[in-house]
Amino acid sequence: MSPEYQSWTKEQLIARLNELESYPQASASTKKTTSSTKITTVTSPQKKTFDFTSHPRRKIAVKFCYSGWEYNGLAFQNGPTPLPTVEEVLFNAFAKTRLVDPDKGLDGCGWERCGRTDRGVSAAGQVVSLWPSMRQPSREETRSELRYVSILNRVLPPTIRVLAWSPISSTFSARFNCQSRHYKYFFSPQELDLGLMQQAADRLVGEHDFRNLCKLDPAKQITNFNRRVLLAKISPISDHLCVFDLRGTAFLYHQVRHIMAILFLVGTGLEHPSIVSTLLNVGKETNSPSELDNSPLEIVDRKPEYQMADGLPLMLWDCAYSDSDVQWQTDIDTGESGTGSELYHQLHSIYARSSIHTALDAHFLSAAAQLHSHPPQRFPFSHTGLALSTIPVLLKSKERPVLSVPLGGGTFKRTAKYIPVLLRKRLDHVEVANERWRVGKGERREERKNVADGIPQTEYDGDE
Incomplete structure (x- = not known):
């Protein structure tokens, strides 16, 4: 969702120029920090200081969407990042509109996200909860309720759009009140057997130990890898695009992308659908026999090395809550010129231009096809009748051809x-990796923290 200035009206362009010119110079910017979270905001020394203590606060949840490829992930980072993070930009919008105190940072307003997405991953229904100020509405804003959607979208870039908000109870948690999270992964069905992929996906449903289908991060010291999957379904969207819907109560680090990598291997025919059942069998022999040789499934208590799927096609589609917890609402729409219509028009305009880019790229491919031959199709084995041992050798070199194993998003290994x-090399057992990090980087990190907090190292016990 990049800015499409060509489609903007004259009034919109003038408003944008005025907004840019209103930003103070870098020399006048001030860095606001808290002890736990640092947020850089730009303030003007000429403006009168806003007294947040004179206004009461209320707790709300905000639903928003964003283009992941434009940002360095969702979560705010303490150090410098190549691209801004979504939370940094969104918090600054709250601060600029005087809904939160920039001096107190994320912790000062009780900021909490539903789920974290990494760099390149998008969201259509991400949610954060916080305590904004109940400042008096301006003349342009409704007197009965603040128009959070239009207030925030007015200062946010087009790559982040606030969709709705809800009043919530003081005990509500965007993370822990979430009943389920729904991810979508879009991919091309070319050279893939969707039926085999669905057979593999069916094995994900239910509660399983997913340690072999996620990224193991010892810094998080996770010991429980059990997660419950509610839905795992592959559906065609068009002749050229499919979507994998995965819904569960919670997810592990990079879990969806690891699952997709295995599904791609199954779809090509390089792996049997039973590979999913085997990777989920982490601690005991199962009574369910392998479909390959009718023998008990192998125990896989350590993760084999394999590359996860690309992050670009992944989207956090929705975060589901009980109706008693949230009641999503938008600003009062006043017709064609209302906020809701304007937001829909903006997103539809972006979609229309993206469709044009897709059509152009398709014609580039057609032009190339007139002069360059299509490479021989080897996948899926179920359609070509091939196998690893029967792929024809190259005529000139007499060697096996290089295989392009799909990783999603137009990328291949x-x-x-x-x-x-x-049969691949396996990582260390989870307990071994966690302990090595704890007595190494973990202890050094704790020592640095204690030094920063003024605790003498002679009084520090690393096991506390």
Whole structure:
């Protein structure tokens, strides 16, 4: 959702120029920090200081969408990042509109996100909860209720759009009150057997230990990898696009992208659908036999090495809450010129231009196809009748051809010799990796924290 200034009206362009010119110079900017979270905001020394203590606060939840490829992930980072984070931009919008005190940072307003998305990953229904100020509305704003959607979207870039908000109880948590999270992963069905992929996806439903289908991060010291999947379904959207819907109560780090990587291997025919059941069998032999040789499934208590799928096609579609917890509402729309119509028009305009780009890219491919031959189709094996052992050798070199194994988002892993997942090198056991980090980087991090807090190291016990 990048800015499309060509489609803006003259009035919109003038308003945008005025907004940019109103920003103070970098020399006049002030860095606001708290002890736990640092947020950089730009303030003008000429403006009268806003007294947040004179206004009461109320707790709300905000639903918003964002283009992940434009940001360095969702979560605010203490150090410098190549791109801004979504939370940094969104918090600054709250601060600029005097809904939160920039001096107190994220912690000062009780900021809490529903779920974290990494760099490149988008969201259509992300949610944060916080305590904004109940400042008096301006003349342009409704007197009965603040128009949070229009207030925030007025200062946010087009790549982040606030969709709705809800009043919530003081005990509500955007993270822990969430009943389920729904992810969508879009991919091309070319050279994939969707039926085999669905057979593999069916094995995900239910509660399982997903340690072999996520990224293991010892810094988080996770010991419980059990998660419940409610839905795992592959559906065609068009002849050229499919979507994998995955809904669960909670997810592990990079879990969706690891699952998609395995589904791609199944779709090509490089792995059997039973690979999912085997990777979920982490601690005991199961009575369910393998579909390959009718023997008990292998125990896989350590994760095999494999590359996860690309992050660009992944979207956090929705965060579901009880109707008694949230009642999503938008600003009062006054017709064609209302806030809701304007927001829809903006997003539809972006979609229309993206469709044009897709059509142009398709014609580039058609032009190339007139002069360059299509590479031989080897996947899926279920359609071509091939197998790893029967792929024809190259005529000139007499060697096996390089295989392009899909990773999603138009990316591939090229390999001349495919090694089955269960035969690959395996990572350390979770307990071993966690302990090595705890007595290494973990202890050093705790020592630095204690020094910063003024605690003498002779009084510090690393096990506390």
